[in-house]
Amino acid sequence: xxxxxxxxxxxxxxxxxxxxxxxxxxxxxxxxxxxxxxxxxxxxxxxxxxxxxxxxxxxxxxxxxxxxxxxxxxxxxxxxxxxxxxxxxxxxxxxxxxxxxxxxxxxxxxxxxxxxxxxxxxxxxxxxxxxxxxxxxxxxxxxxxxxxxxxxxxxxxxxxxxxxxxxxxxxxxxxxxxxxxxxxxxxxxxxxxxxxxxxxxxxxxxxxxxxxxxxxxxxxxxxxxxxxxxxxxxxxxxxxxxxxxxxxxxxxxxxxxxxxxxxxxxxxxxxxxxxxxxxxxxxxxxxxxxxxxxxxxxxxxxxxxxxxxxxxxxxxxxxxxxxxxxxxxxxxxxxxxxxxxxxxxxxxxx
Numbered sequence: 009x010x011x012x013x014x015x016x017x018x019x020x021x022x023x024x025x026x027x028x029x030x031x032x033x034x035x036x037x038x039x040x041x042x043x044x045x046x047x048x049x050x051x052x053x054x055x056x057x058x059x060x061x062x063x064x065x066x067x068x069x070x071x072x073x074x075x076x077x078x079x080x081x082x083x084x085x086x087x088x089x090x091x092x093x094x095x096x097x098x099x100x101x102x103x104x105x106x107x108x109x110x111x112x113x114x115x116x117x118x119x120x121x122x123x124x125x126x127x128x129x130x131x132x133x134x135x136x137x138x139x140x141x142x143x144x145x146x147x148x149x150x151x152x153x154x155x156x157x158x159x160x161x162x163x164x165x166x167x168x169x170x171x172x173x174x175x176x177x178x179x180x181x182x183x184x185x186x187x188x189x190x191x192x193x194x195x196x197x198x199x200x201x202x203x204x205x206x207x208x209x210x211x212x213x214x215x216x217x218x219x220x221x222x223x224x225x226x227x228x229x230x231x232x233x234x235x236x237x238x239x240x241x242x243x244x245x246x247x248x249x250x251x252x253x254x255x256x257x258x259x260x261x262x263x264x265x266x267x268x269x270x271x272x273x274x275x276x277x278x279x280x281x282x283x284x285x286x287x288x289x290x291x292x293x294x295x296x297x298x299x300x301x302x303x304x305x306x307x308x309x310x311x312x313x314x315x316x317x318x319x320x321x322x323x324x325x326x327x328x329x330x331x332x333x334x335x336x337x338x339x340x341x342x343x344x345x346x347x348x349x350x351x352x353x354x355x356x357x358x
Contacts, residue, residue, distance in 0.1 A: 009131070009133075010039065010073055010074045010075070011053075011074035013126065014037065014049060014053070014054045014074055016126070017037075017049065017122055017123065017126050018049050018050065018051070020122045020125070021096045021117070021119045021122045022094075022117070023094040023095060023096040023117050023119065024050065024092035024093050024094045024095065025048055025049060025050035025089055025092045025094075025095050025096070026047070026048070026049040026050070026095070026096040026097070026119050027046065027047070027048055027085070027089060027095050027096065027097055027110065028046065028047040028048075028049070028097070028098065029045075029046055029097075029101075029102070029106060030098055030101035030102070031043060032221065032295040032296055033047075033098060033101065033123060034046075034047050034056070035221050035295060036123075036127060036295055037049065037054060037075075038054065038056050038066075038070060038073075038075045039069070039070065039073070039075070040056065040062075040065075040066050040069055040070055040075075041220075041221055042058060042061075042062040042066065044058075044059060044061070044062070045057060045058045045059065045062060045066075046082065046085035048085060048088045048089065050092070053074065053075075053076060054074055054075045054076065055075070055076045055077075055078055055088060056070065056075050056076070056077050056078070057078050057079075057080045057081070057084055057085040057088070058077055058078070058079060058080075059079070059080070059081060060079065063077065063079040067079075086113075089113075089114065092114060093114065093115055094114065094115045094116075094117050095110060095114040095115070095116055095117070096116075096117045096118070096119030096122070097110065097116055097117075097118070097119060098118070098119055098120040098123060099118040099120055100120055101120070124300055127294060127295070127299065127300075128292065128299070128300050128301065128314075128315055129312075129313075129314035129315065130294065130314050130315070130316050130338070131314075134222060134294065134316075135316070135338060137219050137220050137221075137222040138219075138222045138223070138224060138293065138294070138316060138336065138338075138347060139347050140177075140219045141178065141182075141216070141217050141218060141219040141222055141223060141224035142224040142226070142336050142347035142348055143350070144173050144176045144177055144178050144217050144219065144224070145173060145178075145215060145216050145217050145224045145226050146226065146348060146349075146350040146351045147172070147173075147176050147350065148169050148170075148172035148173035148175075148176055148178075148215075148217070149169060149172075149213070149215070149226070149228060149351060150350065150351065151172045152165065152168055152169045152172060152213075153356075153358060155168060156205060156211075156232060156358060157205070158204075158205055158206060158207055158232075159204050159205065160204065160205045161201075161202045161203065161204055161205070162187040162188065162189055162192070162200045162201050162202065162203050162205075163187070163200055163201065163202055165187050165205070165211075165213070166185040166186075166187040166200045166213075166215075169185060169187070169213065169215055170185055170215075170217075173215075173217040174217075177219070178217035178218060178219060179217075179218050179219065179220070179221075180217065180218045181215070181216065181217055181218070182215075182216030182217055182218055182223035182224060182225055182297045183216060183223075183225075183297050184200070185200060185213070185214070185215045186198055186199075186200055186212070186213065186214035186215070186227075187200045187211075187212075187213050187215075188200070188211070188212045188213075188330060189203045189204070189205050189206070189209045189210075189211055189232075190203065190206070190209045190210060191327050191328055191329065191330075192212075192330070193210055193211075193212035193229065193324075193329060193330025193331070193332075194324045194325055194326050194327060194328060194329060194330040195324070195330065196286060196287055196322060196324055196330070196332070198212075198330075205232055206232075207232065207233040207235060208231070208232070208233050208234065208235030208237065208238075209231070209232045209233075210229065210230070210231055210232075210238070210241055210329060210330070210331075211229065211230055211231070211232055212227065212228075212229045212330050212331070212332060213227065213228055213229075214226075214227040214332065214334065215227075216297065216336075221295050222294060222295060223293050223294065223295070223296070223297045224293070224336050224347070225293055225297060225318050225320075225334060225336050226334055226335060226336060226348060226351075227320060227322075227332040227333060227334035228333070228334075228351060228353075228356075229245065229330070229331045229332060229333060230355065230356035230357065230358065231355065231356070231357045231358065232358050233357065233358060234357050240328075240329070241329050241331070242355065243279075244279075244281060244284075244323045244325075244329065244331055245331050245355050246355075247275070247276055247278075247279045247281055247323070248276070248281075248321050248322060248323050248331045248332070248333050249333055249353055249354070249355075250275060251271070251272035251273075251275040251276050251321040252272070252319055252320075252321050252333045252334075252335070252353070253353075254271050254272065254275055255268060255271050255272050255289065255319045255321070255337075255344065256319060256335075256337065256344050256345075256346060257344075258271055259271060259311065259319075259339075259344045260342055260343060260344070261310075261311060261312050261313050261339055261342040261343075262310055262311070262312070262342075263310070263311055264307060264308050264309060264310055264311070265289075265290075265301050265302050265303040265304055265307030265308070265309045265311060266303075266304065266305055266306060266307050266308060268289055268290070268303040268311060269288055269289040269290075269303050269304055269305050269307070270305070271289075272285070272289050272319075272321040273285060273289070273305070273321075276321065276323065281323050284323045284324055284325055285321060285322060285323060285324075286322075286324055287320075287322065288302065288303060288304035288305065288307075289303040289304065289318075289319065289320065289321060290302075290303035290317045290318040290319050290320055290337075291303070291317060291318055292315065292316060292317050293316045293317060293318060293336055294316060301315055301317055303317060303318075303319075311339055312339060313339050313340055313341070313342065314338075314339065314340075315338065315339050316336065316337070316338045317336075317337055317338075317339075318334055318335070318336055318337065319334065319335050319337050319344075319346075320332055320333070320334030320335075321333065333353055335347065335348040335353075336348065
């Protein structure tokens, strides 16, 4: 499968060779993670040039695969490009210095469109890794809930959740965990701080973890006790949950990201809440936490089988409340399915 994938990417690039320095693309092409190294993909196959820090591990892991591991440096990687005229590099992930350095000797072509087209469709192995990352995230969250105590800070809760996910086998977090108590949830990308948990607080936690580089993404919003002052919150929560569920039930293969976004946005409009839905419905998920496809008001990208994306409608009233309900989803058999199977989405009151 790896050899076939590599051959297809090379053929579709229309270049003499691809030259990859970006870490997550190296991992996609080789299956090996490193913070440094070079991948050369040409008509002869795929070569991974690794320095002594990674050579032993890479050679062991990739032995017998379609990837040849060579110990060396940037100079050796350039030697492997000698005789090539056109070289593909991923423009969005290539800095100016690297571009100018390579551009002295080769005609550079943006190979990111070809890579993106390959990466947007997840294999069964990739789906399995994302499922594991989602399972671990949910397990970590379920263990966090009984540990939440009045007086605990947002940072303490986030750290405990991250520890739980690590303990269950995650290699790291997908992004910096967002943990917002009370009105702080009204900031969609709130920076977790030292606010202390109080009885009656709404709690919004946006989190995820990685398994072999593949990400999960999930948001849950709940109440830490009910002080009887959450009438508006509860009504908005029901509207957001219904919007989330409608996407899963009615988004089918062939619809565009714009149409998917409209499912949730149009439902919230019935309650006068659409103006408080201040971000897009979703984004692709894979080796990066934000990939293609986009599910946004302007996206004409078709959602097709094999794609993975988030479903995360939200309502944010500044200084008052914030609600987001998010699952990592995938398209299979023409229908939308959730990776999340363990955590409740009906309003939870601890």
